[in-house]
Amino acid sequence: MIAAVISLGGIGLAAAVALGVAAKKFAVEVDPREAAILEVLSGANCGACGLPGCSAYAKAVVEEGVPANLCSPGGQATIEAIAAIMGVAAEAMVPQVAVVRCQGDNRKAKNKFHYLGLQDCNAAQRIADGPKACPGGCLGLGGCERVCPFGAIEMTADGIAVISRDKCTGCKKCVAACPRNVIAMTPRTATVHVLCNSHDKGAVVRKYCEVGCIGCQICKKTAPGAYLIEDFLARVVYEEEQDAAPGIEKCPTKCIRDFALGYPEGSSFKAAESRPEPEHAA
Ligand code: SF4
Numbered sequence: 001m002i003a004a005v006i007s008l009g010g011i012g013l014a015a016a017v018a019l020g021v022a023a024k025k026f027a028v029e030v031d032p033r034e035a036a037i038l039e040v041l042s043g044a045n046c047g048a049c050g051l052p053g054c055s056a057y058a059k060a061v062v063e064e065g066v067p068a069n070l071c072s073p074g075g076q077a078t079i080e081a082i083a084a085i086m087g088v089a090a091e092a093m094v095p096q097v098a099v100v101r102c103q104g105d106n107r108k109a110k111n112k113f114h115y116l117g118l119q120d121c122n123a124a125q126r127i128a129d130g131p132k133a134c135p136g137g138c139l140g141l142g143g144c145e146r147v148c149p150f151g152a153i154e155m156t157a158d159g160i161a162v163i164s165r166d167k168c169t170g171c172k173k174c175v176a177a178c179p180r181n182v183i184a185m186t187p188r189t190a191t192v193h194v195l196c197n198s199h200d201k202g203a204v205v206r207k208y209c210e211v212g213c214i215g216c217q218i219c220k221k222t223a224p225g226a227y228l229i230e231d232f233l234a235r236v237v238y239e240e241e242q243d244a245a246p247g248i249e250k251c252p253t254k255c256i257r258d259f260a261l262g263y264p265e266g267s268s269f270k271a272a273e274s275r276p277e278p279e280h281a282a
């Protein structure tokens with residue numbers, strides 16, 4: 001019995017020594033800058049940097065020289081901290097915010113059929129390209145809301161996604177999750193947006209949505225520099241946004257919105273949240 005215990009103990013000791021030697025021999029040297037960068041990143045693991053998470057980004061900055069200004073949730077403070085760790089100049093990041101380019105909720109936009117399947121946008125889109133008659137309209141089933149790590153998206157009772165400009169960090173997770181390409185990243189300084197994503201001709205849009213862009217060009221005629229019309233869809237020229245107000249007023253379908261004045265109807269987000277430079281992006 002004693003011999004067996006001694007023998008087992010010996011095997012255990014030998015194994016421990018072998019493991020210790022192997023650990024030393026095969027240990028991978030980790031650059032301390034990697035841990036320091038990980039420390040200053042947001043920890044959201046959101047993928048806004050284009051890498052699978054914060055650890056992968058920290059590693060890529062150190063080992064591959066990936067730029068220090070890709071963590072949008074961290075904002076400028078994080079860029080400066082990473083640049084200091086790496087001993088490089090801090091480059092500015094243009095803060096962005098996501099915008100849902102649609103306000104055609106269940107009261108204002110028609111469906112092709114009554115969808116009773118899984119309450120998920122990607123699942124719904126797989127059935128005959130989704131129930132919404134507008135091919136670019138929000139399906140309202142909250143795929144974007146579920147992936148947002150910052151709680152910046154809510155679904156209104158009438159079924160449309162709305163994004164809080166205050167809470168959005170520009171991580172782009174919602175953009176990747178939306179099967180209808182409804183969500184666009186826009187400069188945070190711009191508050192005027194055309195909330196439509198349909199390139200159909202006006203007569204077609206009118207058949208399925210009360211609040212879609214009909215490509216009538218009235219906005220462009222009223223405020224020539226502030227709007228462009230591409231394939232029957234208007235968009236704001238953000239550099240000229242200060243001249244956009246007459247277009248908002250004259251648009252016959254009211255599809256242009258200034259978020260500085262409030263959020264779409266049905267949202268609980270308040271206009272006061274629409275600060276141009278929230279702290280996390282400063
Ligand atoms: S914006 Fe896209 S993901 Fe979000 S609810 Fe609408 S269709 Fe779904």
Ligand code: SF4
Nearest residue numbers: 213214216217219251
């Ligand atoms: S006025 Fe309104 S509906 Fe007409 S093109 Fe401009 S945004 Fe579209």
